Amino acid sequence: xxxxxxxxxxxxxxxxxxxxxxxxxxxxxxxxxxxxxxxxxxxxxxxxxxxxxxxxxxxxxxxxxxxxxxxxxxxxxxxxxxxxxxxxxxxxxxxxxxxxxxxxxxxxxxxxxxxxxxxxxxxxxxxxxxxxxxxxxxxxxxxxxxxxxxxxxxxxxxxxxxxxxxxxxxxxxxxxxxxxxxxxxxxxxxxxxxxxxxxxxxxxxxxxxxxxxxxxxxxxxxxxxxxxxxxxxxxxxxxxxxxxxxxxxxxxxxxxxxxxxxxxxxxxxxxxxxxxxxxxxxxxxxxxxxxxxxx
Amino acid sequence: xxxxxxxxxxxxxxxxxxxxxxxxxxxxxxxxxxxxxxxxxxxxxxxxxxxxxxxxxxxxxxxxxxxxxxxxxxxxxxxxxxxxxxxxxxxxxxxxxxxxxxxxxxxxxxxxxxxxxxxxxxxxxxxxxxxxxxxxxxxxxxxxxxxxxxxxx
Numbered sequence: 001x002x003x004x005x006x007x008x009x010x011x012x013x014x015x016x017x018x019x020x021x022x023x024x025x026x027x028x029x030x031x032x033x034x035x036x037x038x039x040x041x042x043x044x045x046x047x048x049x050x051x052x053x054x055x056x057x058x059x060x061x062x063x064x065x066x067x068x069x070x071x072x073x074x075x076x077x078x079x080x081x082x083x084x085x086x087x088x089x090x091x092x093x094x095x096x097x098x099x100x101x102x103x104x105x106x107x108x109x110x111x112x113x114x115x116x117x118x119x120x121x122x123x124x125x126x127x128x129x130x131x132x133x134x135x136x137x138x139x140x141x142x143x144x145x146x147x148x149x150x151x152x153x154x155x156x157x158x159x160x161x162x163x164x165x166x167x168x169x170x171x172x173x174x175x176x177x178x179x180x181x182x183x184x185x186x187x188x189x190x191x192x193x194x195x196x197x198x199x200x201x202x203x204x205x206x207x208x209x210x211x212x213x214x215x216x217x218x219x220x221x222x223x224x225x226x227x228x229x230x231x232x233x234x235x236x237x238x239x240x241x242x243x244x245x246x247x248x249x250x251x252x253x254x255x256x257x258x259x260x261x262x263x264x265x266x267x268x269x270x271x272x273x274x275x276x277x278x279x280x281x282x283x284x285x286x287x288x289x290x291x292x293x294x295x
Numbered sequence: 296x297x298x299x300x301x302x303x304x305x306x307x308x309x310x311x312x313x314x315x316x317x318x319x320x321x322x323x324x325x326x327x328x329x330x331x332x333x334x335x336x337x338x339x340x341x342x343x344x345x346x347x348x349x350x351x352x353x354x355x356x357x358x359x360x361x362x363x364x365x366x367x368x369x370x371x372x373x374x375x376x377x378x379x380x381x382x383x384x385x386x387x388x389x390x391x392x393x394x395x396x397x398x399x400x401x402x403x404x405x406x407x408x409x410x411x412x413x414x415x416x417x418x419x420x421x422x423x424x425x426x427x428x429x430x431x432x433x434x435x436x437x438x439x440x441x442x443x444x445x446x447x448x
Contacts, residue, residue, distance in 0.1 A: 001420065006296050007315035007361060037338045049315075053362065102427025104354045105344055191426030192340060232427045 003041045006048035013057055013138065013167065019050050021163045026050040028165070030074055031108040033101070034117050043102030058112070058167060061085055066122045067173035071165045073112025077101070077124075080111060090171055091287075092200055096127040099185040102192045112166045115151070118158040118224070125152075125225035126200035127183050129217030132175040137161075138166040145170070152224035179204045179213075180288025182280040186272055187265075195220050196264045197272045201280035203235075205290045211235045214248065216277055221269060222257035228277070230254050240285055241293040249278040298365040304329070305373030313360045320344045320355035322363070323370055331371035331400045335429075342428035346370045352405040354427070359448040371400035374407055383410055383445045389442040393431030401428050406442045416446050 002010045008026070010016035020026055027036050029049045037223045038044050052058060058074035069089050071080065076141055080086050081097035100106060100114075100123040115135070125148075133148040140163055148169075151159050158164065181202035187193035198219030204212040214235035216228040231251035238244045258269040301310040303326060312324060323329045323346070332355055335343030339357040346355045347369040348362075374381050380388070383406055393399050402425060409416055409424050416424065421442050430438065 001314065001323060002316040002318070002359075004296070004316035004359075007298065007359075009361075032337060032357055032359065036359075040338055102342070103424055104342060104352050104427040105339055107351050107353055108358070191423070192429075197308075 077106040126217035182283035386441040
């Protein structure tokens with residue numbers, strides 16, 4: 001029995017926003033796979049919950065007329081991992097979704113919850129960072145859109161204002177079309193584990209032999225997920241060869257703010273960043289139709 | 296806070312008043328005395344409490360009972376038909392896929408959803424499909440063999 005004093009089921013987004021603005025003490029519940037566990041461990045006192053589970057408009061995954069892909073915040077990891085639009089357009093996110101938890105957790109956990117909890121190890125985050133995802137937030141005052149990089153403020157801290165709900169994750173075509181991508185989750189076990197490090201690499205090539213753009217998103221490499229901008233800038237226009245890839249891996253470490261935790265030491269994480277950035281990028285290049293010159 | 300919910304459990308309709316903080320697992324075990332689903336880790340890690348909700352395996356320890364309203368629930372008690380074990384359950388027995396038995400209801404639930412999906416599964420798919428279940432008697436090989444055998448039938 002969880003200490004739940006009050007439970008309300010919102011039927012529509014408008015109803016949820018209305019409820020949230022009239023009662024600031026409400027906590028949002030969606031899949032419950034993080035919140036209920038916090039309750040179980042006594043990390044929260046008795047709570048009043050507002051459930052978003054019945055809001056159909058937040059469960060839609062679609063490709064818009066301008067080629068952008070919208071993912072409703074209430075989409076589960078199972079839905080994202082198996083959705084043809086995600087698999088074809090942004091397969092790196094499908095890959096990340098299927099790396100999270102196990103089947104029963106993926107059937108419940110939502111991407112909106114994964115983002116709004118603000119944990120540095122969120123499996124969706126490195127891919128969403130690499131895709132320059134835009135988050136749409138709605139409150140009584142209206143809607144605002146914010147890049148995911150600006151949403152994360154610190155460990156467990158996100159820029160979600162009082163009375164605000166995350167409604168949609170938007171990926172614009174210039175951030176996924178003609179890109180190849182790869183997500184590597186490094187963890188002690190292949191399932192049901194928290195990432196020791198997560199690396200998402202995407203790239204777009206000029207022809208088959210030169211880098212156009214490279215994006216590298218890291219999870220668990222700092223207090224928030226982050227991008228390796230130094231390495232990304234270095235890559236632009238460089239030849240697609242083993243030396244460039246090795247250098248990108250080395251430079252990627254400079255953007256990280258790794259620390260020692262019981263899962264891994266700072267030094268080990270930095271080693272992982274260098275190595276796994278190279279591996280993820282190598283796969284991303286192949287998926288973008290590139291050929292790596294190892295001569 | 297009390298809530299009234301109606302749902303189907305193993306083909307039987309139930310309506311009851313529950314507390315908003317109750318889990319589906321608690322309702323099954325303590326109100327309906329269906330003790331097949333087990334309370335293991337209580338945090339969604341071990342899969343011993345798995346049941347099917349509208350055909351999808353979920354962990355009932357982190358599934359609020361209010362969410363079961365209007366849904367069709369199948370617990371391990373609903374897998375055998377007419378007192379006879381399912382093909383999958385028979386395969387578990389034949390392959391020695393059971394030791395202490397605590398994890399077994401959960402494994403059978405997830406494997407049943409695979410068998411009933413009609414999809415094709417490789418051995419690797421089966422492993423991934425069962426990744427949300429822990430067996431501390433280390434009987435994984437026999438469990439995987441039992442599921443593969445049923446899928447091949």
